[in-house]
Amino acid sequence: MIAKGQYNDLRIIKKTESGLILTEGETEVLLPYFDVPKNAEIGDNINVFAYVQKDGKLIATTKKPLACVGDFAYLTVVDDNGDGAFMDLGLDKDIFVPSREQKRPMFKGDSHVVYLLLDESNDRMIASSKLLNFVEVEEINLEEGDEVSLLVVDRSDLGYNAIIDNKYIGLLYTNELFELLNPGETRKGWVKKIRVEGKIDLSLQTMGYGHILDNKDSILEELKYSGGTIGLGDKSSPEEIYSRFKISKNAFKKVIGGLYKDRIIAISDYEIKILVDHEAE
Template identity: 25%
Template sequence: MENKIGRVITIKIIDENDKYVFGQHDGETYRLAKEELRSIPKMGANVSGFAYENDKHQLQITKTIPKIGIGKYAFCDVVAVRKNLGVFVDIGLPNKDIVVSCDELPELTHLWPKKNDRLLIGLKVDHKGRLWGDLATEEMFRAISVKADAKLRNKDVTGTVYRLKMVGSYVLTNDYQLGFIHNTERDQEPRLGEVVNARVIGVREDGTMNLSLRPRAYEAISDDAQMLIAALQHNNGHLPYTDKSSPAEIKAYFGISKGQFKRAVGHLMKAGLVQQIDGELRLNEA
């Protein structure tokens, strides 16, 4: 069975019932759902399909060949999690989800993939003839990746976390660039298989991107501070107001108290977005 499961085989039709036709290959009987067939094959005819053991532990073939196989890898969606076994992944079989064993997953279960996360996997068969998902290796990710352009700095990218380390998380973007999120550039560690939106904070010489899950400075500031940024952008980057301006002037122009204004200016200065010079609040150049 080890040489047949997970591969395309040809069976010789020997029987049928209401739902299936049955065929043999090397002395073993496989079923094929009639709903997959345009016409019912004659007895003795040969039919090819992908061989697997269905969820009732019956040998079966399907004409719908999965996008992954033994030595063939692709991204597949996680559909369920079982703590004592691993995660179940949909590879396109009609009545069978494939398990990625807990032995291949992070030691901390809260970092396991959740439903709708995605994993780059192939297939493997164990010594008992059981089909399992096989996580792609670091070398495989590097082989399919392309170098990132330095122009991507400060751009947003979307990618899938494929490797977890103490120092940080490794990501493959939707455009197949490699990225790394240092543990200082995230508030919490993303899961294996989690799809993340990140900001490019640097591009290394080898084309790998340094990424951050933290918001940009202007995204992390208060509503008052964002209002000040908008006002500056609409006034060529400078306004005749500082923390020395009177409460009445600030209230009349911005509609906030001087205390709110000072806190907002302080946040913006700390973020390196503005400065106060010659009685003006000025927007720093990017």
């Protein structure tokens, strides 16, 4: 069966006045000539995106949509009416967001993170901004410390909600961030904690001992590059530390504490300095 709202590898079986006819062995779909790649011949296999048009007919295209069915994506509203909104999907066809699927009203020019799905009544693609209906909350195949991909959704009272690996939802806490994030922004992140109720706490910084080792090397390199002294210490502000090393003050203190115990650096309130014996290493 041809997967609607997805990419499909299909075989060219014949040519018509309108375009090429493709099939996976059971269903046939038209690829209009304006989308046909050069040198495509009968018998070739071709990768296309298939979707149902407004008239109910299945159509194929070689254009690349911004997202597929089953994806969370940050899309822009190009039109709105009393029934819903239309968002740019990067195709000739915009994707419809019915009013019933809008977490809050959508208007032309707005951008939102939405989930793409098939309308059960007609197999046409639609989108929804009611994301909690589509994230996995029971079987979470993640562990604390895992590196994940994040799609920032919106800001809440505690921080920023983010889609994790196109499957789960979690929270980046404001008091652990040192920069503003924007909806639609993609980031690399780490799982900080998985709570009993299935809620996931996230971090933009690596977790565990490996993180300390990586930052230890970075700070030593920066010390050597800066002539052996850096104007940051125990009492420096979190913002100053993050601006220089992109790590939290807590992580910074752990790293310089380890370097101090190893007798590699000296620490003062607003400065760290490499010891003479290690300057040439």
